[in-house]
Amino acid sequence: xxxxxxxxxxxxxxxxxxxxxxxxxxxxxxxxxxxxxxxxxxxxxxxxxxxxxxxxxxxxxxxxxxxxxxxxxxxxxxxxxxxxxxxxxxxxxxxxxxxxxxxxxxxxxxxxxxxxxxxxxxxxxxxxxxxxxxxxxxxxxxxxxxxxxxxxxxxxxxxxxxxxxxxxxxxxxxxxxxxxxxxxxxxxxxxxxxxxxxxxxxxxxxxxxxxxxxxxxxxxxxxxxxxxxxxxxxxxxxxxxxxxxxxxxxxxxxxxxxxxxxxxxxxxxxxxxxxxxxxxxxxxxxxxxxxxxxxxxxxxxxxxxxxxxxxxxxxxxxxxxxxxxxxxxxxxxxxxxxxxxxxxxxxxxxxxxxxxxxxxxxxxxxxxxxxxxxxxxxxxxxxxxxxxxxxxxxxxxxxxxxxxxxxxxxxxxxxxxxxxxxxxxxxxxxxxxxxxxxxxxxxxxxxxxxxxxxxxxxxxxxxxxxxxxxxxxxxxxxxxxxxxxxxxxxxxxxxxxxxxxxxxxxxxxxxxxxxxxxxxxxxxxxxxxxxxx
Numbered sequence: 001x002x003x004x005x006x007x008x009x010x011x012x013x014x015x016x017x018x019x020x021x022x023x024x025x026x027x028x029x030x031x032x033x034x035x036x037x038x039x040x041x042x043x044x045x046x047x048x049x050x051x052x053x054x055x056x057x058x059x060x061x062x063x064x065x066x067x068x069x070x071x072x073x074x075x076x077x078x079x080x081x082x083x084x085x086x087x088x089x090x091x092x093x094x095x096x097x098x099x100x101x102x103x104x105x106x107x108x109x110x111x112x113x114x115x116x117x118x119x120x121x122x123x124x125x126x127x128x129x130x131x132x133x134x135x136x137x138x139x140x141x142x143x144x145x146x147x148x149x150x151x152x153x154x155x156x157x158x159x160x161x162x163x164x165x166x167x168x169x170x171x172x173x174x175x176x177x178x179x180x181x182x183x184x185x186x187x188x189x190x191x192x193x194x195x196x197x198x199x200x201x202x203x204x205x206x207x208x209x210x211x212x213x214x215x216x217x218x219x220x221x222x223x224x225x226x227x228x229x230x231x232x233x234x235x236x237x238x239x240x241x242x243x244x245x246x247x248x249x250x251x252x253x254x255x256x257x258x259x260x261x262x263x264x265x266x267x268x269x270x271x272x273x274x275x276x277x278x279x280x281x282x283x284x285x286x287x288x289x290x291x292x293x294x295x296x297x298x299x300x301x302x303x304x305x306x307x308x309x310x311x312x313x314x315x316x317x318x319x320x321x322x323x324x325x326x327x328x329x330x331x332x333x334x335x336x337x338x339x340x341x342x343x344x345x346x347x348x349x350x351x352x353x354x355x356x357x358x359x360x361x362x363x364x365x366x367x368x369x370x371x372x373x374x375x376x377x378x379x380x381x382x383x384x385x386x387x388x389x390x391x392x393x394x395x396x397x398x399x400x401x402x403x404x405x406x407x408x409x410x411x412x413x414x415x416x417x418x419x420x421x422x423x424x425x426x427x428x429x430x431x432x433x434x435x436x437x438x439x440x441x442x443x444x445x446x447x448x449x450x451x452x453x454x455x456x457x458x459x460x461x462x463x464x465x466x467x468x469x470x471x472x473x474x475x476x477x478x479x480x481x482x483x484x485x486x487x488x489x490x491x492x493x494x495x496x497x498x499x500x501x502x503x504x505x506x507x508x509x510x511x512x513x514x515x516x517x518x519x520x521x522x523x524x525x526x527x528x529x530x531x532x533x
Contacts, residue, residue, distance in 0.1 A: 008516075016114045024515075024518065026106040039102070064103040064109030065506075071093070113510065121504065142480070150476060157469050160465040179455065181445055189369045192436050195433050200230050201426060202429065207223075225381055236365060246358055249359075251366075378437070382437070393427060444458065
Protein backbone atom coordinates (compact mmCIF):
# COMPACT_ATOMS: atom_id res chain seq x y z
CA UNK A 1 0.00 0.00 0.00
CA UNK A 2 1.26 3.43 -0.93
CA UNK A 3 2.12 5.73 1.99
CA UNK A 4 -0.28 8.48 0.90
CA UNK A 5 -3.23 6.13 1.45
CA UNK A 6 -2.21 5.09 4.98
CA UNK A 7 -4.59 6.98 7.37
CA UNK A 8 -3.30 8.90 10.34
CA UNK A 9 -5.39 8.13 13.45
CA UNK A 10 -5.13 10.57 16.33
CA UNK A 11 -7.11 10.29 19.54
CA UNK A 12 -8.78 13.51 20.61
CA UNK A 13 -7.21 13.59 24.07
CA UNK A 14 -3.73 13.07 22.55
CA UNK A 15 -4.13 15.65 19.77
CA UNK A 16 -2.24 18.52 21.49
CA UNK A 17 0.63 16.25 22.52
CA UNK A 18 0.74 14.77 19.02
CA UNK A 19 1.05 18.22 17.40
CA UNK A 20 3.78 19.29 19.83
CA UNK A 21 5.73 16.05 19.48
CA UNK A 22 5.72 16.38 15.67
CA UNK A 23 6.84 20.03 16.03
CA UNK A 24 3.83 21.36 14.20
CA UNK A 25 3.23 23.78 17.09
CA UNK A 26 5.36 25.63 19.61
CA UNK A 27 5.06 24.87 23.29
CA UNK A 28 4.91 28.62 24.01
CA UNK A 29 1.81 29.15 21.85
CA UNK A 30 -0.37 30.12 24.82
CA UNK A 31 1.69 33.29 25.43
CA UNK A 32 1.28 34.26 21.77
CA UNK A 33 -2.45 33.64 21.78
CA UNK A 34 -3.04 36.36 24.39
CA UNK A 35 -1.93 39.07 21.94
CA UNK A 36 -4.09 37.57 19.21
CA UNK A 37 -7.20 37.46 21.41
CA UNK A 38 -6.68 41.10 22.36
CA UNK A 39 -6.49 42.15 18.69
CA UNK A 40 -9.64 40.08 17.92
CA UNK A 41 -11.56 41.87 20.69
CA UNK A 42 -10.52 45.25 19.28
CA UNK A 43 -11.24 44.35 15.68
CA UNK A 44 -14.65 42.92 16.39
CA UNK A 45 -15.84 46.30 17.69
CA UNK A 46 -15.83 47.73 14.13
CA UNK A 47 -17.56 45.26 11.83
CA UNK A 48 -19.85 45.88 8.84
CA UNK A 49 -23.45 44.79 8.91
CA UNK A 50 -23.48 41.42 7.19
CA UNK A 51 -25.51 38.24 7.73
CA UNK A 52 -22.52 35.98 7.32
CA UNK A 53 -20.45 37.86 9.90
CA UNK A 54 -23.34 37.85 12.37
CA UNK A 55 -23.69 34.09 11.96
CA UNK A 56 -19.97 33.53 12.45
CA UNK A 57 -19.78 35.62 15.59
CA UNK A 58 -22.78 34.01 17.31
CA UNK A 59 -22.74 30.88 19.42
CA UNK A 60 -19.07 29.95 19.26
CA UNK A 61 -15.57 30.95 20.26
CA UNK A 62 -13.82 32.80 17.39
CA UNK A 63 -10.83 30.87 16.03
CA UNK A 64 -8.44 31.04 13.07
CA UNK A 65 -10.85 29.45 10.64
CA UNK A 66 -13.51 32.03 11.52
CA UNK A 67 -11.01 34.79 10.88
CA UNK A 68 -10.34 33.42 7.39
CA UNK A 69 -14.06 33.45 6.62
CA UNK A 70 -14.38 37.02 7.93
CA UNK A 71 -11.60 38.12 5.53
CA UNK A 72 -13.46 36.51 2.63
CA UNK A 73 -16.58 38.50 3.57
CA UNK A 74 -14.57 41.73 3.95
CA UNK A 75 -13.25 41.26 0.42
CA UNK A 76 -16.81 41.93 -0.67
CA UNK A 77 -17.77 44.69 1.77
CA UNK A 78 -14.40 46.48 1.49
CA UNK A 79 -13.88 46.02 -2.26
CA UNK A 80 -13.94 49.77 -2.92
CA UNK A 81 -10.86 50.22 -0.74
CA UNK A 82 -8.71 47.94 -2.92
CA UNK A 83 -5.90 49.80 -4.74
CA UNK A 84 -4.09 49.19 -8.02
CA UNK A 85 -1.55 46.87 -6.43
CA UNK A 86 -4.22 44.56 -4.95
CA UNK A 87 -3.94 45.67 -1.32
CA UNK A 88 -6.78 47.03 0.76
CA UNK A 89 -6.78 50.44 2.34
CA UNK A 90 -9.54 49.54 4.77
CA UNK A 91 -8.43 49.41 8.41
CA UNK A 92 -10.88 46.55 9.05
CA UNK A 93 -9.19 44.41 6.43
CA UNK A 94 -5.73 45.28 7.72
CA UNK A 95 -6.68 44.35 11.29
CA UNK A 96 -8.04 40.93 10.37
CA UNK A 97 -5.18 40.18 7.97
CA UNK A 98 -2.73 40.91 10.79
CA UNK A 99 -4.67 38.58 13.09
CA UNK A 100 -4.46 35.79 10.53
CA UNK A 101 -0.69 36.33 10.12
CA UNK A 102 -0.17 36.12 13.88
CA UNK A 103 -2.23 32.92 13.95
CA UNK A 104 -0.16 31.32 11.21
CA UNK A 105 3.16 32.13 12.89
CA UNK A 106 4.43 28.88 14.45
CA UNK A 107 0.97 27.34 13.69
CA UNK A 108 -0.56 28.92 16.80
CA UNK A 109 -4.01 28.48 15.27
CA UNK A 110 -3.58 24.70 15.11
CA UNK A 111 -2.65 24.39 18.79
CA UNK A 112 -5.60 26.61 19.78
CA UNK A 113 -8.02 24.65 17.59
CA UNK A 114 -6.84 21.38 19.12
CA UNK A 115 -7.38 22.74 22.61
CA UNK A 116 -10.89 24.00 21.67
CA UNK A 117 -11.79 20.58 20.28
CA UNK A 118 -10.59 18.80 23.42
CA UNK A 119 -12.45 21.25 25.69
CA UNK A 120 -15.72 20.91 23.75
CA UNK A 121 -15.55 17.12 23.63
CA UNK A 122 -14.51 16.54 27.24
CA UNK A 123 -16.22 19.41 29.10
CA UNK A 124 -18.66 21.64 27.22
CA UNK A 125 -20.83 18.98 25.60
CA UNK A 126 -20.97 16.63 28.68
CA UNK A 127 -21.77 19.60 30.92
CA UNK A 128 -24.66 20.68 28.71
CA UNK A 129 -25.95 17.11 28.54
CA UNK A 130 -25.82 16.89 32.31
CA UNK A 131 -27.78 20.15 32.67
CA UNK A 132 -30.37 18.94 30.18
CA UNK A 133 -30.73 15.64 32.04
CA UNK A 134 -31.21 17.56 35.32
CA UNK A 135 -34.02 19.65 33.85
CA UNK A 136 -35.65 16.57 32.35
CA UNK A 137 -35.49 14.85 35.74
CA UNK A 138 -36.99 17.96 37.30
CA UNK A 139 -39.88 17.76 34.84
CA UNK A 140 -40.51 14.13 35.83
CA UNK A 141 -40.43 15.05 39.51
CA UNK A 142 -42.87 17.90 38.86
CA UNK A 143 -45.23 15.50 37.09
CA UNK A 144 -45.00 13.13 40.05
CA UNK A 145 -45.52 15.91 42.58
CA UNK A 146 -48.47 17.31 40.68
CA UNK A 147 -50.08 13.85 40.62
CA UNK A 148 -49.50 13.48 44.39
CA UNK A 149 -50.97 16.91 45.10
CA UNK A 150 -53.97 16.12 42.90
CA UNK A 151 -54.47 12.82 44.73
CA UNK A 152 -54.24 14.50 48.13
CA UNK A 153 -56.64 17.19 46.96
CA UNK A 154 -59.17 14.57 45.85
CA UNK A 155 -58.84 12.68 49.14
CA UNK A 156 -59.21 15.78 51.33
CA UNK A 157 -61.99 17.18 49.19
CA UNK A 158 -63.73 13.79 49.28
CA UNK A 159 -63.44 13.64 53.08
CA UNK A 160 -64.88 17.15 53.27
CA UNK A 161 -67.81 16.27 51.03
CA UNK A 162 -68.43 13.01 52.89
CA UNK A 163 -68.51 14.74 56.27
CA UNK A 164 -70.76 17.49 54.89
CA UNK A 165 -73.12 14.86 53.51
CA UNK A 166 -73.14 13.09 56.87
CA UNK A 167 -73.98 16.35 58.59
CA UNK A 168 -76.39 17.44 55.86
CA UNK A 169 -74.71 20.76 55.06
CA UNK A 170 -73.38 22.31 51.87
CA UNK A 171 -70.09 23.49 53.41
CA UNK A 172 -70.28 27.16 52.40
CA UNK A 173 -71.12 28.95 55.67
CA UNK A 174 -70.18 26.04 57.84
CA UNK A 175 -70.99 27.34 61.32
CA UNK A 176 -74.34 28.83 60.34
CA UNK A 177 -75.29 25.66 58.52
CA UNK A 178 -74.36 23.53 61.54
CA UNK A 179 -76.49 25.65 63.85
CA UNK A 180 -79.39 25.55 61.39
CA UNK A 181 -79.33 21.75 61.58
CA UNK A 182 -80.62 21.92 65.15
CA UNK A 183 -84.13 22.40 63.77
CA UNK A 184 -84.05 18.71 62.77
CA UNK A 185 -83.20 17.44 66.24
CA UNK A 186 -86.77 17.42 67.68
CA UNK A 187 -88.07 15.38 64.74
CA UNK A 188 -85.17 12.91 65.15
CA UNK A 189 -85.97 12.51 68.85
CA UNK A 190 -89.66 12.18 68.06
CA UNK A 191 -88.96 9.43 65.56
CA UNK A 192 -86.70 7.62 68.03
CA UNK A 193 -89.32 7.92 70.80
CA UNK A 194 -91.94 6.42 68.46
CA UNK A 195 -89.56 3.60 67.66
CA UNK A 196 -89.07 2.88 71.38
CA UNK A 197 -92.74 1.91 71.64
CA UNK A 198 -91.98 -1.14 69.48
CA UNK A 199 -89.86 -2.45 72.36
CA UNK A 200 -92.86 -2.92 74.66
CA UNK A 201 -92.94 -6.68 74.14
CA UNK A 202 -89.17 -7.03 74.69
CA UNK A 203 -89.30 -4.92 77.88
CA UNK A 204 -92.24 -6.93 79.22
CA UNK A 205 -90.44 -10.18 78.43
CA UNK A 206 -87.31 -8.97 80.23
CA UNK A 207 -89.24 -7.75 83.29
CA UNK A 208 -91.26 -10.96 83.64
CA UNK A 209 -88.17 -13.10 83.19
CA UNK A 210 -86.30 -11.23 85.95
CA UNK A 211 -89.36 -11.38 88.19
CA UNK A 212 -89.70 -15.12 87.66
CA UNK A 213 -86.01 -15.88 88.20
CA UNK A 214 -85.62 -13.74 91.33
CA UNK A 215 -89.10 -14.44 92.66
CA UNK A 216 -90.08 -10.79 92.79
CA UNK A 217 -89.61 -7.33 91.35
CA UNK A 218 -86.08 -6.05 90.92
CA UNK A 219 -85.19 -3.47 93.56
CA UNK A 220 -84.30 -0.80 91.02
CA UNK A 221 -86.78 -1.94 88.42
CA UNK A 222 -85.96 -3.35 85.00
CA UNK A 223 -85.13 -0.66 82.46
CA UNK A 224 -87.41 1.92 84.13
CA UNK A 225 -86.58 4.69 81.68
CA UNK A 226 -87.51 2.51 78.70
CA UNK A 227 -90.82 1.66 80.35
CA UNK A 228 -91.46 5.33 80.98
CA UNK A 229 -90.69 6.33 77.40
CA UNK A 230 -92.89 3.56 76.03
CA UNK A 231 -95.79 4.96 78.03
CA UNK A 232 -95.14 8.72 77.98
CA UNK A 233 -92.70 9.33 75.13
CA UNK A 234 -89.78 11.76 75.12
CA UNK A 235 -90.98 14.12 77.85
CA UNK A 236 -88.97 16.68 79.77
CA UNK A 237 -86.51 15.49 82.36
CA UNK A 238 -88.62 17.38 84.92
CA UNK A 239 -91.65 15.20 84.20
CA UNK A 240 -89.56 11.99 84.31
CA UNK A 241 -88.02 13.09 87.58
CA UNK A 242 -91.10 14.38 89.42
CA UNK A 243 -93.89 12.47 87.72
CA UNK A 244 -95.84 15.47 86.41
CA UNK A 245 -95.40 17.99 83.59
CA UNK A 246 -94.00 21.40 84.53
CA UNK A 247 -96.13 24.49 84.51
CA UNK A 248 -93.42 26.44 82.73
CA UNK A 249 -90.27 25.52 80.82
CA UNK A 250 -87.34 27.90 80.76
CA UNK A 251 -84.95 26.61 78.16
CA UNK A 252 -81.34 27.57 77.75
CA UNK A 253 -80.51 29.70 74.73
CA UNK A 254 -76.98 29.22 73.46
CA UNK A 255 -75.31 31.94 71.41
CA UNK A 256 -72.75 30.67 68.94
CA UNK A 257 -69.76 32.65 67.78
CA UNK A 258 -70.28 34.25 64.39
CA UNK A 259 -67.89 33.07 61.68
CA UNK A 260 -66.73 36.63 61.04
CA UNK A 261 -65.99 37.23 64.71
CA UNK A 262 -62.50 35.97 65.44
CA UNK A 263 -62.17 37.59 68.84
CA UNK A 264 -64.63 35.81 71.13
CA UNK A 265 -64.45 32.07 71.54
CA UNK A 266 -67.38 31.15 73.73
CA UNK A 267 -70.37 33.46 73.76
CA UNK A 268 -73.26 31.74 75.39
CA UNK A 269 -75.81 32.92 77.92
CA UNK A 270 -78.89 31.50 79.60
CA UNK A 271 -82.36 32.96 79.67
CA UNK A 272 -82.92 31.32 83.04
CA UNK A 273 -82.93 33.72 85.93
CA UNK A 274 -83.89 33.58 89.55
CA UNK A 275 -85.47 36.39 91.52
CA UNK A 276 -84.88 36.54 95.26
CA UNK A 277 -86.59 38.92 97.61
CA UNK A 278 -84.27 39.98 100.42
CA UNK A 279 -85.64 41.56 103.59
CA UNK A 280 -83.30 44.27 104.81
CA UNK A 281 -83.55 45.79 108.28
CA UNK A 282 -83.62 49.56 108.62
CA UNK A 283 -82.26 51.56 111.50
CA UNK A 284 -84.25 53.74 113.90
CA UNK A 285 -87.37 51.59 113.73
CA UNK A 286 -88.04 52.61 110.15
CA UNK A 287 -90.00 50.40 107.85
CA UNK A 288 -88.46 47.23 106.58
CA UNK A 289 -87.52 47.60 102.97
CA UNK A 290 -87.80 44.96 100.32
CA UNK A 291 -85.44 44.65 97.40
CA UNK A 292 -85.69 42.13 94.61
CA UNK A 293 -82.50 40.91 93.03
CA UNK A 294 -82.48 39.20 89.64
CA UNK A 295 -79.65 36.69 89.48
CA UNK A 296 -78.37 35.53 86.10
CA UNK A 297 -76.36 32.32 86.42
CA UNK A 298 -73.05 31.91 84.62
CA UNK A 299 -73.24 28.65 82.68
CA UNK A 300 -70.05 26.73 82.00
CA UNK A 301 -70.64 24.12 79.35
CA UNK A 302 -67.15 22.65 79.65
CA UNK A 303 -65.69 20.26 77.10
CA UNK A 304 -68.33 17.58 77.46
CA UNK A 305 -71.16 19.77 76.30
CA UNK A 306 -73.69 17.96 78.45
CA UNK A 307 -72.73 18.60 82.05
CA UNK A 308 -74.25 21.95 82.87
CA UNK A 309 -73.20 23.77 85.99
CA UNK A 310 -75.47 26.69 86.76
CA UNK A 311 -72.57 28.40 88.44
CA UNK A 312 -74.98 30.20 90.80
CA UNK A 313 -73.48 30.74 94.21
CA UNK A 314 -76.13 32.65 96.13
CA UNK A 315 -75.07 33.72 99.60
CA UNK A 316 -77.35 36.03 101.59
CA UNK A 317 -76.18 37.33 104.89
CA UNK A 318 -79.17 37.67 107.19
CA UNK A 319 -77.06 38.57 110.23
CA UNK A 320 -78.05 41.77 111.92
CA UNK A 321 -81.65 41.48 110.76
CA UNK A 322 -84.20 41.32 113.56
CA UNK A 323 -87.81 40.73 112.63
CA UNK A 324 -90.43 41.14 115.35
CA UNK A 325 -93.79 39.49 115.08
CA UNK A 326 -96.27 41.89 113.63
CA UNK A 327 -93.62 44.15 112.15
CA UNK A 328 -94.15 42.80 108.65
CA UNK A 329 -97.40 43.19 106.82
CA UNK A 330 -97.09 40.60 104.09
CA UNK A 331 -100.08 42.05 102.27
CA UNK A 332 -101.63 38.65 101.74
CA UNK A 333 -105.29 38.18 102.54
CA UNK A 334 -107.53 35.22 102.03
CA UNK A 335 -107.83 34.43 98.38
CA UNK A 336 -111.24 33.46 97.10
CA UNK A 337 -111.42 30.49 94.82
CA UNK A 338 -112.89 30.80 91.35
CA UNK A 339 -115.96 28.86 92.52
CA UNK A 340 -116.63 31.43 95.28
CA UNK A 341 -116.26 34.41 92.96
CA UNK A 342 -118.23 32.82 90.18
CA UNK A 343 -115.48 33.73 87.71
CA UNK A 344 -113.24 30.85 86.78
CA UNK A 345 -110.71 33.16 85.14
CA UNK A 346 -110.19 35.46 88.08
CA UNK A 347 -108.19 34.94 91.19
CA UNK A 348 -104.77 33.55 91.92
CA UNK A 349 -103.85 29.91 91.54
CA UNK A 350 -102.43 28.75 94.86
CA UNK A 351 -99.67 26.21 94.35
CA UNK A 352 -99.75 23.03 96.39
CA UNK A 353 -96.82 21.78 98.32
CA UNK A 354 -94.13 19.78 96.54
CA UNK A 355 -93.31 20.17 92.87
CA UNK A 356 -96.79 20.50 91.44
CA UNK A 357 -96.91 23.22 88.81
CA UNK A 358 -93.18 23.98 89.11
CA UNK A 359 -90.81 25.56 86.58
CA UNK A 360 -88.40 23.33 84.62
CA UNK A 361 -85.01 24.98 84.40
CA UNK A 362 -81.54 24.05 83.23
CA UNK A 363 -81.17 20.31 82.67
CA UNK A 364 -84.69 19.58 83.86
CA UNK A 365 -86.04 21.66 80.96
CA UNK A 366 -84.38 19.33 78.45
CA UNK A 367 -86.10 16.26 77.07
CA UNK A 368 -84.96 12.81 78.08
CA UNK A 369 -83.08 12.19 74.85
CA UNK A 370 -81.64 15.71 74.87
CA UNK A 371 -80.32 15.55 78.43
CA UNK A 372 -76.87 13.97 78.55
CA UNK A 373 -77.52 12.08 81.81
CA UNK A 374 -80.89 10.60 80.87
CA UNK A 375 -79.66 10.00 77.32
CA UNK A 376 -76.78 7.88 78.66
CA UNK A 377 -79.20 6.04 80.94
CA UNK A 378 -81.46 5.39 77.95
CA UNK A 379 -78.58 3.97 75.89
CA UNK A 380 -77.36 1.85 78.82
CA UNK A 381 -80.82 0.35 79.27
CA UNK A 382 -80.96 -0.41 75.54
CA UNK A 383 -77.62 -2.19 75.84
CA UNK A 384 -78.89 -4.06 78.88
CA UNK A 385 -81.99 -5.20 77.02
CA UNK A 386 -79.87 -6.17 74.02
CA UNK A 387 -77.54 -8.27 76.18
CA UNK A 388 -80.49 -10.07 77.78
CA UNK A 389 -82.02 -10.94 74.41
CA UNK A 390 -78.67 -12.14 73.06
CA UNK A 391 -78.15 -14.44 76.04
CA UNK A 392 -81.70 -15.81 75.77
CA UNK A 393 -81.27 -16.39 72.05
CA UNK A 394 -77.97 -18.19 72.67
CA UNK A 395 -79.58 -20.39 75.35
CA UNK A 396 -82.56 -21.19 73.15
CA UNK A 397 -80.27 -22.22 70.26
CA UNK A 398 -77.87 -24.18 72.49
CA UNK A 399 -77.94 -27.86 73.50
CA UNK A 400 -79.20 -26.99 77.00
CA UNK A 401 -82.48 -25.60 75.66
CA UNK A 402 -84.47 -28.60 76.90
CA UNK A 403 -83.19 -28.11 80.44
CA UNK A 404 -83.92 -24.41 80.26
CA UNK A 405 -87.47 -25.03 79.08
CA UNK A 406 -88.07 -27.44 81.93
CA UNK A 407 -86.87 -24.84 84.41
CA UNK A 408 -89.28 -22.26 82.97
CA UNK A 409 -92.35 -24.54 83.08
CA UNK A 410 -93.89 -22.60 85.91
CA UNK A 411 -93.23 -19.22 84.34
CA UNK A 412 -95.82 -16.87 82.89
CA UNK A 413 -97.05 -17.28 79.31
CA UNK A 414 -94.96 -14.37 78.02
CA UNK A 415 -91.85 -16.41 78.86
CA UNK A 416 -92.96 -19.88 77.79
CA UNK A 417 -94.43 -18.82 74.45
CA UNK A 418 -91.24 -17.14 73.20
CA UNK A 419 -89.44 -18.74 70.27
CA UNK A 420 -86.11 -18.07 68.63
CA UNK A 421 -87.92 -16.19 65.86
CA UNK A 422 -89.77 -13.91 68.28
CA UNK A 423 -86.63 -13.22 70.34
CA UNK A 424 -84.67 -12.48 67.15
CA UNK A 425 -87.38 -10.07 66.07
CA UNK A 426 -87.19 -8.31 69.45
CA UNK A 427 -83.40 -8.13 69.17
CA UNK A 428 -83.65 -6.59 65.70
CA UNK A 429 -86.02 -3.93 67.00
CA UNK A 430 -83.56 -3.08 69.78
CA UNK A 431 -80.76 -2.83 67.22
CA UNK A 432 -82.82 -0.38 65.16
CA UNK A 433 -83.37 1.91 68.16
CA UNK A 434 -79.70 1.71 69.18
CA UNK A 435 -78.54 2.56 65.66
CA UNK A 436 -80.87 5.58 65.54
CA UNK A 437 -79.86 7.06 68.89
CA UNK A 438 -76.13 6.38 68.35
CA UNK A 439 -76.09 7.54 64.73
CA UNK A 440 -73.06 9.76 64.06
CA UNK A 441 -75.18 12.58 62.68
CA UNK A 442 -77.47 12.49 65.71
CA UNK A 443 -74.42 12.57 67.97
CA UNK A 444 -73.07 15.58 66.07
CA UNK A 445 -76.37 17.45 66.39
CA UNK A 446 -76.57 16.68 70.10
CA UNK A 447 -73.06 18.01 70.68
CA UNK A 448 -73.71 21.05 68.49
CA UNK A 449 -76.73 22.00 70.54
CA UNK A 450 -75.03 21.74 73.90
CA UNK A 451 -71.51 22.97 73.20
CA UNK A 452 -70.46 26.06 71.24
CA UNK A 453 -66.91 24.85 71.65
CA UNK A 454 -67.79 21.64 69.82
CA UNK A 455 -69.28 23.73 66.98
CA UNK A 456 -66.02 25.68 66.77
CA UNK A 457 -64.01 22.47 66.74
CA UNK A 458 -66.20 20.84 64.07
CA UNK A 459 -66.19 23.98 61.91
CA UNK A 460 -62.41 24.33 62.29
CA UNK A 461 -61.86 20.70 61.27
CA UNK A 462 -63.95 21.23 58.13
CA UNK A 463 -62.21 24.51 57.33
CA UNK A 464 -58.86 22.84 57.86
CA UNK A 465 -59.72 20.31 55.16
CA UNK A 466 -60.62 23.18 52.83
CA UNK A 467 -57.33 24.90 53.68
CA UNK A 468 -55.40 21.72 52.88
CA UNK A 469 -57.30 21.43 49.57
CA UNK A 470 -56.45 25.06 48.73
CA UNK A 471 -52.80 24.42 49.57
CA UNK A 472 -52.79 21.41 47.26
CA UNK A 473 -54.19 23.55 44.43
CA UNK A 474 -51.55 26.22 45.09
CA UNK A 475 -48.81 23.56 45.21
CA UNK A 476 -50.04 22.13 41.91
CA UNK A 477 -49.76 25.56 40.33
CA UNK A 478 -46.22 26.01 41.71
CA UNK A 479 -44.94 22.68 40.37
CA UNK A 480 -46.75 23.34 37.09
CA UNK A 481 -44.90 26.63 36.68
CA UNK A 482 -41.65 24.95 37.73
CA UNK A 483 -42.17 22.29 35.07
CA UNK A 484 -42.80 24.95 32.42
CA UNK A 485 -39.59 26.76 33.40
CA UNK A 486 -37.63 23.50 33.40
CA UNK A 487 -38.98 22.61 29.95
CA UNK A 488 -38.07 26.07 28.67
CA UNK A 489 -34.51 25.88 30.05
CA UNK A 490 -34.10 22.37 28.69
CA UNK A 491 -35.17 23.51 25.24
CA UNK A 492 -32.67 26.41 25.31
CA UNK A 493 -29.85 24.09 26.41
CA UNK A 494 -30.73 21.54 23.74
CA UNK A 495 -30.48 24.22 21.07
CA UNK A 496 -27.15 25.34 22.51
CA UNK A 497 -25.91 21.76 22.61
CA UNK A 498 -26.93 21.23 19.01
CA UNK A 499 -25.06 24.38 17.98
CA UNK A 500 -21.89 23.43 19.90
CA UNK A 501 -21.88 19.93 18.42
CA UNK A 502 -22.27 21.41 14.93
CA UNK A 503 -19.40 23.89 15.49
CA UNK A 504 -17.25 21.16 17.02
CA UNK A 505 -17.75 18.97 13.94
CA UNK A 506 -16.70 21.85 11.72
CA UNK A 507 -13.64 22.50 13.89
CA UNK A 508 -12.68 18.83 13.84
CA UNK A 509 -12.98 18.76 10.06
CA UNK A 510 -10.79 21.86 9.68
CA UNK A 511 -8.09 20.31 11.90
CA UNK A 512 -8.17 17.02 9.99
CA UNK A 513 -7.82 18.83 6.63
CA UNK A 514 -5.01 21.06 7.90
CA UNK A 515 -3.02 18.13 9.28
CA UNK A 516 -3.70 16.15 6.09
CA UNK A 517 -2.11 18.92 3.98
CA UNK A 518 1.02 18.64 6.09
CA UNK A 519 1.32 14.92 5.22
CA UNK A 520 0.71 15.01 1.46
CA UNK A 521 -3.06 14.78 1.83
CA UNK A 522 -3.01 11.53 3.74
CA UNK A 523 -6.38 10.83 5.38
CA UNK A 524 -6.47 11.99 9.00
CA UNK A 525 -8.97 10.60 11.54
CA UNK A 526 -9.41 12.24 14.91
CA UNK A 527 -10.93 9.48 17.02
CA UNK A 528 -13.10 9.94 20.11
CA UNK A 529 -14.24 13.39 19.02
CA UNK A 530 -17.67 14.39 17.81
CA UNK A 531 -18.23 10.83 16.63
CA UNK A 532 -19.02 9.79 20.22
CA UNK A 533 -21.09 12.87 21.11
